[in-house]
Amino acid sequence: MEYVVLGRTGLQVNKNGFGALPIQRISKEEAGKLVKKAFENGINYFDTARAYSDSEEKMGAALADVRDQVIISTKTAAQDAKEFWKDLEESLTKLQTDYIDLYQFHNPAFCPKPGDGTGLYEAALEAKEQGKIRHIGITNHRIAVAKEAVLSGLYETLQFPFSYLASEEEKELVKLCKETNTGFIAMKGLAGGLIHNSALAYAFMCQPEYSHVEPIWGVQREWELDEFLSYQDKSPKLTEELKTEMQKDKDQLAGEFCRGCGYCMPCPAGIEINNCARMSLMLRRAPQEAWLSEEWQEKMKKIEDCLHCGNCMKKCPYGLNTPELLKRNYEDYQTFL
Ligand code: SF4
Ligand code: SF4
Numbered sequence: 001m002e003y004v005v006l007g008r009t010g011l012q013v014n015k016n017g018f019g020a021l022p023i024q025r026i027s028k029e030e031a032g033k034l035v036k037k038a039f040e041n042g043i044n045y046f047d048t049a050r051a052y053s054d055s056e057e058k059m060g061a062a063l064a065d066v067r068d069q070v071i072i073s074t075k076t077a078a079q080d081a082k083e084f085w086k087d088l089e090e091s092l093t094k095l096q097t098d099y100i101d102l103y104q105f106h107n108p109a110f111c112p113k114p115g116d117g118t119g120l121y122e123a124a125l126e127a128k129e130q131g132k133i134r135h136i137g138i139t140n141h142r143i144a145v146a147k148e149a150v151l152s153g154l155y156e157t158l159q160f161p162f163s164y165l166a167s168e169e170e171k172e173l174v175k176l177c178k179e180t181n182t183g184f185i186a187m188k189g190l191a192g193g194l195i196h197n198s199a200l201a202y203a204f205m206c207q208p209e210y211s212h213v214e215p216i217w218g219v220q221r222e223w224e225l226d227e228f229l230s231y232q233d234k235s236p237k238l239t240e241e242l243k244t245e246m247q248k249d250k251d252q253l254a255g256e257f258c259r260g261c262g263y264c265m266p267c268p269a270g271i272e273i274n275n276c277a278r279m280s281l282m283l284r285r286a287p288q289e290a291w292l293s294e295e296w297q298e299k300m301k302k303i304e305d306c307l308h309c310g311n312c313m314k315k316c317p318y319g320l321n322t323p324e325l326l327k328r329n330y331e332d333y334q335t336f337l
Contacts, residue, residue, distance in 0.1 A: 001042055001232050002206065004214040007183030008156045009135040011071050011101065013045035013214055015206065016228045019187065020048040020055045022220035028058055034225060035062035039070060041229045047159075047185070047216045048095075049075035049106055050087045056094035064096040072097065073157075073185075075106035075139055081119035088127055102157060103133035107140050107263070107317075111148040121154065137183070141261055141317035146173060150182050157183035161261075162213065163191045164204040164246050165253050178212045189215040192260035194253065194278075194285055198227045199236040200245055206235055256320055257281060264312035264322055269305040273312055276300055277322055279329040283336055292337065303330040 002015040018038050023031040035046065035058070046063065048055045056074060063070050072095060076087040092098060103124065105112055112120040127133045137157035140146040149155045150173070158177055162170060163186070177184040189201050198217075205215045219225045236242070258277035267273055275282070276299060282291050290296070303326045312322040 002235065004212060005183075006102070006135075006157055006185070006214060007177065007181045007212070009102065009183055011045075011135070011183070013071055014043050014232070015214070016043050016232060017045040017047060017185065017214050017216035018043050019216035019218035020046055020059050021052050022218045023058050024053045024055050025220055028054075028061065031055075031058035032062040034219065034222060035059055037222070038219075038225055038229075039063065039066060042232060043229075044069065045071045045073070045214065045216070047073045049077075050091050051075065051077055051106060056091055060095035060097065067097055071101045073102035073104060073137065074100055075104040077106040077108075078120060078123075079118065081123040084120055084123040084127075088132060092132065099131055100133045102135045102137050103127065104137040104139050104157070104159060108138070108145065109142070111138070111145050111152060111154075113152060113154060137185075139185075139187070141259075141263060143169060143173060147176070150176050150180055153180070155182060157185055159185040159187055159216075161188035161191075161259060162186035162215075163189050163195060163201060165191050165195070165250060174210065174213060184213050186213050186215040187218075188259065188261075189217060191253075194257075194260075194281055195249065196285065197242070197245060198224075199231065200238075200242045202228065202231045203236040203238045203242060204246070207238065252284075253281070256318070256325075258320060258322075258325060259318060261317070263317055264315045267312060268309060269302060269307050271302045271306060271326065272299050273322060273326065276303060277320075277325045277329055280332045283333070297337070300330055300333050303327065 003012050004015055005012055046059055048059050074091045076084055078084040078087050112118060114121045124136045135156045138149045138155045139159035141161060146158055146160050150158055174184055195201050205213055217228050260274045260278055262274040264273050306323055308323055316322055
C-alpha cells in the first residue's frame with residue numbers, strides 16, 4: 001500500500017483519499033457502508049466540507065468509533081471570523097469530534113492572510129491554538145490564488161483540481177508544492193467525469209514526480225470504491241497502451257473546456273451550466289442515451305433563454321467565455337440529435 005505525506009502537516013495518508021462530496025446523493029445507510037468499507041480497506045483520509053449538505057453528518061456517524069485512526073479534513077466558505085466560528089462549531093458537531101485534522105478555506109476568491117481585514121486567518125490560528133483544528137489548508141480553483149497561498153507560507157496544504165489533463169502551469173504548481181513542502185491534495189482526478197479509466201488516472205498520480213500528491217476520489221457507488229481499492233495492492237503501471245489513451249484524451253480535451261465545477265451557478269435563466277457547457281464532450285465520452293433524453297433536450301433548450309448577463313463568466317475560475325461555450329454546445333447538440 002502506498003502512502004503520501006501531506007507536506008508540513010506530517011500526516012501520513014493512504015494514496016487513495018476519500019472525497020465525500022458524492023455521499024450527499026445517497027442514503028445515510030449506504031453512505032455509512034461505503035465510508036466504513038473504505039476505512040476497513042486501509043483508506044485513512046476523508047475529505048468533506050460544510051457546504052456538502054449532509055456529507056459531514058454521514059461521515060461523522062460512520063467514523064465516530066474509529067476517530068483516532070482516521071484523518072479528517074473539512075472546509076469553510078466563511079467570509080469573516082463570525083461565520084468561521086459558526087461553521088467550525090457546526091462541523092465539529094456534525095463530524096462527532098472535538099478536533100479536525102485539517103481545516104481548509106473553501107475556494108475563497110482571495111488568499112486569506114493575517115491583517116487583511118476579514119479576520120479569517122487570525123480565527124484559524126486561534127482555532128489551532130485551542131486545539132479545535134490541527135492544520136490550516138486552503139482549496140482553490142483559481143491558479144493565481146492557489147500560487148499566492150503556497151508562496152505565502154501560511155498554508156500547510158493546498159487542494160486543487162489535478163488530473164492528467166492538467167496544463168503545464170498547473171503541473172508547475174504541483175512542483176512548487178513539493179519545493180515548499182506544502183501538502184498537495186488533488187481534487188477532480190477524473191476531471192469531473194470526463195476521464196473514465198480510473199486505472200489510468202491512478203497510475204498517473206503514482207508517477208515518481210507526484211509521490212507527494214494525494215488524490216481524493218469522489219466515490220458514490222461501491223464499484224467505484226472497489227476499483228480504487230483494487231489498485232492498492234497491485235498499482236497499475238503506465239503501460240504504452242495507457243499512455244496512448246492518455247495522449248488521445250489530451251488531444252481531444254486540449255484548450256478550453258468546462259470542468260463542470262458549477263462555480264458559475266446559479267444562472268438567472270435556470271441553465272444547468274455545469275453540464276450544458278460541456279455537453280459535446282459528454283456526448284462523445286459517455287454513453288449518449290442519457291444525454292439525449294427528453295429531459296436533457298429541455299435543459300439544453302434553456303440555453304436559448306440566456307440573458308447574456310455575464311455573471312457566469314465573472315465567476316468561472318478558468319476564465320471561460322461561458323455564454324459562447326453554451327452556444328457552441330447547443331449548436332453541436334442539435335446537430336447530434
Ligand atoms: S450569461 Fe447566460 S448562462 Fe451566463 S449566467 Fe447569465 S443567463 Fe446564465
Ligand atoms: S463554466 Fe467555468 S465555472 Fe462554470 S462549470 Fe464550467 S468550468 Fe466551472
